[in-house]
Amino acid sequence: MGVPRYLRHKDKYARVILNGREVHLGLYDSPESRTLYDQVIAEWLKNGRRNPIPKRQSSREQQHRFESDERAHTVTSLAVAYYTHAKGYYVKNGQPTSEAVGIQLALRELRKRYADMLADQFGPKHLKAFRQELVDRGLARSSVNKQVGRILRMFRWGVSENLVRPETLTALRSVPGLKEGRCNAREPERVKPVAEKDVEAIRGQLNPVVMAMVDVQRLTAMRPGEVCQLRTGDIDRSGKVWKFRPRSHKVQHHGKDRVISFGPQAQAVLGPFLRPNEPNRFLFSPAEAERIRRERQRAARKTKVQPSQLSRAKKDPKVHPGDVYTTDSYRRAIASACRKAGIDPWHPNQLRHLAATNLRREFGIEVARAVLGHSTVGMTEIYAEQDLAKAMAAMERLG
Numbered sequence: 001m002g003v004p005r006y007l008r009h010k011d012k013y014a015r016v017i018l019n020g021r022e023v024h025l026g027l028y029d030s031p032e033s034r035t036l037y038d039q040v041i042a043e044w045l046k047n048g049r050r051n052p053i054p055k056r057q058s059s060r061e062q063q064h065r066f067e068s069d070e071r072a073h074t075v076t077s078l079a080v081a082y083y084t085h086a087k088g089y090y091v092k093n094g095q096p097t098s099e100a101v102g103i104q105l106a107l108r109e110l111r112k113r114y115a116d117m118l119a120d121q122f123g124p125k126h127l128k129a130f131r132q133e134l135v136d137r138g139l140a141r142s143s144v145n146k147q148v149g150r151i152l153r154m155f156r157w158g159v160s161e162n163l164v165r166p167e168t169l170t171a172l173r174s175v176p177g178l179k180e181g182r183c184n185a186r187e188p189e190r191v192k193p194v195a196e197k198d199v200e201a202i203r204g205q206l207n208p209v210v211m212a213m214v215d216v217q218r219l220t221a222m223r224p225g226e227v228c229q230l231r232t233g234d235i236d237r238s239g240k241v242w243k244f245r246p247r248s249h250k251v252q253h254h255g256k257d258r259v260i261s262f263g264p265q266a267q268a269v270l271g272p273f274l275r276p277n278e279p280n281r282f283l284f285s286p287a288e289a290e291r292i293r294r295e296r297q298r299a300a301r302k303t304k305v306q307p308s309q310l311s312r313a314k315k316d317p318k319v320h321p322g323d324v325y326t327t328d329s330y331r332r333a334i335a336s337a338c339r340k341a342g343i344d345p346w347h348p349n350q351l352r353h354l355a356a357t358n359l360r361r362e363f364g365i366e367v368a369r370a371v372l373g374h375s376t377v378g379m380t381e382i383y384a385e386q387d388l389a390k391a392m393a394a395m396e397r398l399g
Contacts, residue, residue: 018051027136075114079107082154106150120168124175140188145177193354194346205337209289219266221355224327224348233279241392261395282324
């Protein structure tokens, strides 16, 4: 019996077939796939020419194995149990966060290759092979490290639930993260501030509601999710500088407070959207944008509206404009305006970077850090008060 050959799979990927079962190796003819092929073959020979990854067993066989060894879980069964936990753990305001989606994608990729391997047999070399596959697919170094971190977090959870042996986790933790300049993974593109001219270029293409969101974010360095959740009742307008404490924010789970200040310019933008009689209503909504669009259409008509056209809205439309913009709908609105304006698309996070650049130029790095809310979790309350004072003083002048 000879040694199984190194094969091409679906044009760009490499594979080897061991005992009738396919093992993926990464990009075809890459040095990493050749190295992994040698490792797999060596392990196969050491295992008596048998596939080291066990065959898929029936549910009855798996149940018997689990009863005899409570930690004899496959990568699949561990992944299913962990994802069930993650869906309930990574939740904010009753909705799963993006972290739950990221975990799902990482586990899906892991199961493509190691679905039936026992979790305690998954070692550093397997983790490195998984990592290399992500690199070969073109993921940025930071994204690869994040996905590997999610896999390690699953095994750590498995240890805490007595599903994985502690020594398995210890071995996996010996694999260091990818370092800049010391690996073949591409570096992520840094988010750059959007140019002021590109902000002005879309002013005539955006509806006034989304344009107000853009202006507020540009003036205050808010995150996209924060500008979307603005409500009249959440804004303290008692002082010269208004203050807004988001009900939910990015670092809320670290126990940090987040205070956003609105200076005169931002106040002028917000003014027309405030609803004192409806404090819990979102300031910026697609429904309001649609109402304004229809009013402008009516005002622009050159002929008199016929009685039959006074109300042309559908009696029971399938899609209704929402009460609040999401970060995705906000981003899509800007991207659409960029296309209409004939400029390269940019996204809302670049407005935050633009505000940070302006703040740093005018007031220095410390004030910029204070306004953006960039501080360590362990910062003392006295520093937090000083930061808030600096932020309010800056926004009174610039915002």
